[in-house]
Amino acid sequence: MSTLPLRTVRAVCPHDCPDTCGMTITVRDGRAVELRGDREHPFTRGFLCQKVAPYLERTYHPERLKWPMRRTGPKGAGQFERISWAEAIDTIARRFRGIAASVDGPQAILPYSYAGTMGKLQGSSLDRRFFHRLGASLLDRTICATAGAAGCDITLGTRAVVDPESVVHSRYIINWGSNTRVTNSHLWALMHQARQAGARLVTIDPYRTPTAQASDWWLAIRPGTDAALALGLMHVIWRDGLQDDDYLERYCLGAPQLRDRALSEYPPERVAAITGLPPADIERLAREYATIRPALIRLNYGLQRHGGGGMAVRTITCLPAIVGSWREVGGGALLSTSALYPFNSAQLERPDLIPPGTRTINMVQLGEALLGRLPPPPIRALFVYNANPAAVCPDQQRVLQGLRREDLFTVVLEQFPTDTTDYADIVLPATTQLEHFDIHGSYGHCYVQVNEPAIAPLYEAKPNTEVFRLLARAMGFEPELFEVSDEELARQALQAPAHGRAFPPARAFDGITLEQLRAEGPMRLRLPRPFLPFAQGGFPTPSGKCELYSPRLAAAGLDPLPNYTPPHEDPQTRPDLAARYPLQMLSPPAPSFLNSSFVNIPQLRRAAGRPTLEIHPIDAQSRGIVDGQRVRVFNDRGSFTARAKVAETVRPGVVVTLGIWWNKYTADGVNCNSTTSSRLTDLGGGATFFDNLVEVTAEPE
Numbered sequence: 054m055s056t057l058p059l060r061t062v063r064a065v066c067p068h069d070c071p072d073t074c075g076m077t078i079t080v081r082d083g084r085a086v087e088l089r090g091d092r093e094h095p096f097t098r099g100f101l102c103q104k105v106a107p108y109l110e111r112t113y114h115p116e117r118l119k120w121p122m123r124r125t126g127p128k129g130a131g132q133f134e135r136i137s138w139a140e141a142i143d144t145i146a147r148r149f150r151g152i153a154a155s156v157d158g159p160q161a162i163l164p165y166s167y168a169g170t171m172g173k174l175q176g177s178s179l180d181r182r183f184f185h186r187l188g189a190s191l192l193d194r195t196i197c198a199t200a201g202a203a204g205c206d207i208t209l210g211t212r213a214v215v216d217p218e219s220v221v222h223s224r225y226i227i228n229w230g231s232n233t234r235v236t237n238s239h240l241w242a243l244m245h246q247a248r249q250a251g252a253r254l255v256t257i258d259p260y261r262t263p264t265a266q267a268s269d270w271w272l273a274i275r276p277g278t279d280a281a282l283a284l285g286l287m288h289v290i291w292r293d294g295l296q297d298d299d300y301l302e303r304y305c306l307g308a309p310q311l312r313d314r315a316l317s318e319y320p321p322e323r324v325a326a327i328t329g330l331p332p333a334d335i336e337r338l339a340r341e342y343a344t345i346r347p348a349l350i351r352l353n354y355g356l357q358r359h360g361g362g363g364m365a366v367r368t369i370t371c372l373p374a375i376v377g378s379w380r381e382v383g384g385g386a387l388l389s390t391s392a393l394y395p396f397n398s399a400q401l402e403r404p405d406l407i408p409p410g411t412r413t414i415n416m417v418q419l420g421e422a423l424l425g426r427l428p429p430p431p432i433r434a435l436f437v438y439n440a441n442p443a444a445v446c447p448d449q450q451r452v453l454q455g456l457r458r459e460d461l462f463t464v465v466l467e468q469f470p471t472d473t474t475d476y477a478d479i480v481l482p483a484t485t486q487l488e489h490f491d492i493h494g495s496y497g498h499c500y501v502q503v504n505e506p507a508i509a510p511l512y513e514a515k516p517n518t519e520v521f522r523l524l525a526r527a528m529g530f531e532p533e534l535f536e537v538s539d540e541e542l543a544r545q546a547l548q549a550p551a552h553g554r555a556f557p558p559a560r561a562f563d564g565i566t567l568e569q570l571r572a573e574g575p576m577r578l579r580l581p582r583p584f585l586p587f588a589q590g591g592f593p594t595p596s597g598k599c600e601l602y603s604p605r606l607a608a609a610g611l612d613p614l615p616n617y618t619p620p621h622e623d624p625q626t627r628p629d630l631a632a633r634y635p636l637q638m639l640s641p642p643a644p645s646f647l648n649s650s651f652v653n654i655p656q657l658r659r660a661a662g663r664p665t666l667e668i669h670p671i672d673a674q675s676r677g678i679v680d681g682q683r684v685r686v687f688n689d690r691g692s693f694t695a696r697a698k699v700a701e702t703v704r705p706g707v708v709v710t711l712g713i714w715w716n717k718y719t720a721d722g723v724n725c726n727s728t729t730s731s732r733l734t735d736l737g738g739g740a741t742f743f744d745n746l747v748e749v750t751a752e753p754e
């Protein structure tokens with residue numbers, strides 16, 4: 054046993070999850086020996102999820118990428134040889150300089166990143182600066198949240214936000230397209246507390262998730278029809294006089310027009326036909342929502358991933374204004390708290406460096422981009438970091454076909470040999486959160502946190518920021534832009550930009566310094582307590598009101614009122630397609646994975662079992678499928694296999710497969726995204742993963 058003293062370091066879970074937990078790490082002799090949830094963090098309250106509790110296994114995983122490598126085998130085979138950092142950086146810089154100087158120009162280079170880390174520095178700082186300075190194509194990061202952001206923005210002028218800690222005061226909680234118990238477990242703990250104080254929990258989800266199971270009432274809505282349900286609730290509320298006229302008159306725009314639409318077009322019988330919910334349930338939900346107070350809607354991402362996802366969020370976020378629940382602590386609606394953080398992204402990312410006229414490529418359409426289906430120039434180089442597109446992108450067959458292009462130069466900066474690194478020409482090893490410095494906001498609470506490195510980088514791994522410093526140096530870019538330390542970047546991030554808008558609250562960082570964060574740990578944003586941003590209107594929309602009627606949508610030639618937009622692939626509106634592919638497939642994440650992260654941790658992979666397909670007994674029987682049988686799931690885009698789980702955990706007509714498996718850990722080398730579509734949402738250009746018609750057949754063993 055070593056006699057060296059133990060050191061405790063404060064860290065932050067970096068993964069793409071609203072909880073952004075505080076962690077404490079014990080270090081002995083340069084090695085992290087214990088990691089736990091920060092007991093003093095007001096939201097983490099000392100516990101971590103099943104994925105992050107064994108996080109040391111991830112950091113010390115034997116399959117960590119250890120040094121830079123060059124491809125030696127065919128693309129996709131994952132065969133590499135070790136090279137030095139100097140050679141790797143020089144190779145990339147030479148290729149980038151060559152492409153930038155060619156007729157195609159620098160826009161033939163595409164960065165591809167998402168939220169592998171949510172840290173402001175390792176997530177979006179010098180990387181953006183580098184690609185902006187280079188003049189590369191811009192990436193529209195739409196794979197997760199932009200449909201809801203756009204929908205909320207139309208109604209509220211910002212994200213639907215309340216202080217998540219106020220949930221303990223709620224007495225009626227609707228988990229709407231939100232698997233809170235799994236995807237936001239620290240908020241679930243507060244919901245549970247509210248329930249013990251008498252709150253009712255309702256879950257609206259086509260799938261009987263752990264959240265639905267633990268709720269008082271599960272409403273198994275037909276996928277993609279949430280806007281119709283919300284309009285049906287409005288119908289009942291206005292018909293029965295349950296609305297808050299005072300709030301509507303003072304703080305809302307267009308209540309009479311929306312009332313007319315709801316009353317004339319969305320009676321419960323019609324809504325029942327669209328949503329598949331009994332009229333009596335629609336009546337009861339409306340009555341309870343409008344009369345049991347305070348009522349909170351936790352709306353999340355499930356309902357956004359459909360063709361009409363933007364409009365669905367726009368519509369649902371009208372409800373709190375109609376019943377006046379923004380007035381109450383524990384009322385309102387919560388999508389994300391991210392808009393409360395006035396991080397100075399412009400200073401970190403330097404969008405002023407972007408050459409005028411630079412094009413933007415939607416990340417959901419990576420397949421199209423790589424296969425030259427978008428206007429020129431062609432993509433000749435791809436630089437992937439903080440993302441695993443070979444597994445998580447829709448329309449996977451096209452993505453993989455693009456990644457296999459011999460003339461594509463692909464760099465992947467990663468911690469592990471993922472499905473995407475298998476296609477790299479150059480692999481660069483990245484540090485994990487224990488090995489680098491960062492600063493974090495959150496999209497599910499109101500604290501700012503600093504992540505101190507607990508240990509030195511393992512092997513030859515480097516933080517993302519350091520990799521872009523090296524690349525900038527090799528490209529001959531201005532030192533004053535790139536020779537900036539991580540600490541200096543953190544200070545820049547905390548310099549809230551001056552602006553005259555209400556969101557983000559410009560003074561939320563007042564009194565929050567890097568020194569204090571380091572000395573004292575997590576600090577709450579400077580927000581009033583209780584935080585009731587819309588109790589008296591004050592919506593950051595152009596009119597300053599909650600825009601039930603949207604002049605902006607009207608000016609754009611769109612429907613200015615909330616409405617139901619059917620999914621792209623819905624048996625009701627696409628009987629032609631449903632004749633071949635009658636089942637609506639949802640593919641939300643498994644509890645032991647975080648998107649495709651953690652699939653390579655043996656203990657968590659065992660917990661997930663193997664790829665399964667949950668199918669209703671009626672749908673199974675008509676296809677001769679029995680429980681445990683191997684099935685093929687397919688449509689025109691592709692197919693994958695899974696084990697059938699015949700159960701009433703889904704409504705008839707819907708199938709569910711939990712993801713997101715790495716392709717290489719599946720029986721036939723492809724996951725569910727071989728069937729998902731790259732079509733976009735109505736607003737925000739978002740992904741439509743759950744808007745996906747398939748057929749299922751029994752497979753021979």
Ligand SMILES: Nc1nc2c(c(=O)[nH]1)N[C@H]1C(S)=C(S)[C@@H](COP(=O)(O)OP(=O)(O)OC[C@H]3O[C@@H](n4cnc5c(=O)[nH]c(N)nc54)[C@H](O)[C@@H]3O)O[C@H]1N2
Pocket residue numbers: 069070071197229230231232233235236237257258259260262274275276277278279353354355356359639641642643644645646647648743
């Ligand atoms: N354990 C774990 N936690 C995570 C993640 C993870 O992968 N694993 N991912 C993180 C990330 S990146 C995100 S974006 C969030 C996502 O957080 P959530 O939005 O809570 O997660 P999802 O499971 O994608 O979707 C929620 C539910 O929506 C349902 N759903 C699908 N279509 C519809 C619909 O049309 N209407 C309704 N009402 N419901 C529908 C799905 O069945 C699913 O149960 O979670 C974060 N937290």
Ligand SMILES: Nc1nc2c(c(=O)[nH]1)N[C@H]1C(S)=C(S)[C@@H](COP(=O)(O)OP(=O)(O)OC[C@H]3O[C@@H](n4cnc5c(=O)[nH]c(N)nc54)[C@H](O)[C@@H]3O)O[C@H]1N2
Pocket residue numbers: 069166167168169170175196197354438439440441442445446466467468469471483484485486517640641642647648649650712713725726729742
């Ligand atoms: N079918 C289906 N597809 C989906 C979804 C779904 O529900 N169903 N969910 C979608 C959603 S909500 C999202 S957000 C996307 C997520 O898609 P991605 O953002 O690609 O998320 P992950 O799959 O978690 O992959 C993140 C990668 O970043 C790496 N990483 C972590 N930290 C660092 C770092 O510091 N440096 C570097 N260089 N790398 C790092 C991790 O090792 C991991 O491989 O997937 C989407 N895809």
Ligand SMILES: [Mo]
Pocket residue numbers: 069196197198
């Ligand atoms: Mo996400």
